[in-house]
Amino acid sequence: MKLFVMGGTGYIGSVVCERLLAEGHQLRGLARTDDAAAQLTAVGIEPVRGALGDVDIIGQESRAADGVVQITTGGFLIQAMDTVHEAVSTTDAVLEALAGTDKPYVWTGGTGGWMDTGIAFPERVITEADPMTVPHFYIHFLQIAQKLLASQDVRTIILSAGQLYGRGGGYIGPVARVFNDLRKHGVVHACNTDNAFTFVHVDDLADLYVLALNNPSTRGNYIGATDTVHMMDVARAVSKAAGLDGKIEIVDHMTMRELNGRANEGDFFYNLRASSAKARDELGWQPHRPGLIEELASLPKPLDVNSVYPEPKRHFAASLVKF
Numbered sequence: 001m002k003l004f005v006m007g008g009t010g011y012i013g014s015v016v017c018e019r020l021l022a023e024g025h026q027l028r029g030l031a032r033t034d035d036a037a038a039q040l041t042a043v044g045i046e047p048v049r050g051a052l053g054d055v056d057i058i059g060q061e062s063r064a065a066d067g068v069v070q071i072t073t074g075g076f077l078i079q080a081m082d083t084v085h086e087a088v089s090t091t092d093a094v095l096e097a098l099a100g101t102d103k104p105y106v107w108t109g110g111t112g113g114w115m116d117t118g119i120a121f122p123e124r125v126i127t128e129a130d131p132m133t134v135p136h137f138y139i140h141f142l143q144i145a146q147k148l149l150a151s152q153d154v155r156t157i158i159l160s161a162g163q164l165y166g167r168g169g170g171y172i173g174p175v176a177r178v179f180n181d182l183r184k185h186g187v188v189h190a191c192n193t194d195n196a197f198t199f200v201h202v203d204d205l206a207d208l209y210v211l212a213l214n215n216p217s218t219r220g221n222y223i224g225a226t227d228t229v230h231m232m233d234v235a236r237a238v239s240k241a242a243g244l245d246g247k248i249e250i251v252d253h254m255t256m257r258e259l260n261g262r263a264n265e266g267d268f269f270y271n272l273r274a275s276s277a278k279a280r281d282e283l284g285w286q287p288h289r290p291g292l293i294e295e296l297a298s299l300p301k302p303l304d305v306n307s308v309y310p311e312p313k314r315h316f317a318a319s320l321v322k323f
Helices: 011-022 034-042 055-064 077-098 111-120 136-150 174-185 202-214 231-241 253-260 262-267 277-283 292-297 312-319
Strands: 002-006 026-031 046-049 067-070 104-110 155-161 163-165 196-201 220-224 227-230
Touching: 002 011, 002 055, 011 026, 011 202, 026 034, 026 055, 034 046, 046 055, 055 077, 067 077, 067 202, 077 104, 077 136, 104 111, 104 136, 104 202, 111 136, 111 155, 136 155, 136 220, 155 202, 163 174, 163 202, 163 292, 174 231, 174 253, 174 262, 196 202, 202 220, 202 277, 220 277, 227 231, 227 292, 231 292, 253 262
Parallel strands: 002 026, 002 067, 026 046, 067 104, 104 155, 155 220, 163 196
Antiparallel strands: 196 227
8 A cells, every 4th residue: 555654753653664664565754854754765765744733735645645654643741732733633634635535544542541540440451442531631632532433434543552662662651761760860760569551562563553454444443552561570670671680779759750750750650551352353463572571681781771762862863773
């Protein structure tokens, strides 16, 4: 297929595009900057200059394509509040362009859409049948998801990813924030809690995109999350990977907030446990990459902590490192 991709240079997007190209699809990718355009060109994707919210460009490219794959949604956590208009108008433009065609529109969501469920019911393992309970900064994502699921004349597909890991990691999520703590303080801090997240290897997630696109009957919401891990175990695994023998410093939540901010405090408070049974049963998804703890143990030794699960400013350079 000829696919129009948004978010092809990011951590998830670069791996997804690699898999789509390997499957023989032709890709045109939205590029906000010259650097992004160069990255796309280097891997065989034809760049289209524009950004999320550029509805004329997005509509034109969507109409010309056999399908649309949107990986970027405009930001994570409170950053998402800065691009509400861009995110909503992009979805509207794609749906309008594809109306009546039954072409696939793959939109990337996340298990964060059920974040409040994990507060109220810590042991709950969410499925697609559970109503989304988004925090206030993701309210527009809920509205977008509802609009996509209600569409009758576009083959809309939502892939709700768990917390990501693999290939040296990206800069978003609990693992990256634990590494940021290590880079900032020289030790790994943790709160003595039993909360857990369900993670997914980025290559396994990319497989799910391919399956969703290749199956002409696929539509609806699918959770892509495989490996449920307690955050205390994540903290110890990061410590081992960094050569600290698994040693961690236990702090209370207020101290964690003072050290690393509210997001890292929340990493030792929230629960986001999820099931991918629907994706396995309906799409034949067979995730098989190493689990998170095994993946962290396999990082190069001695470990350059600045090259893995990097801060945003180090993300592009780190993405060039091969493991």
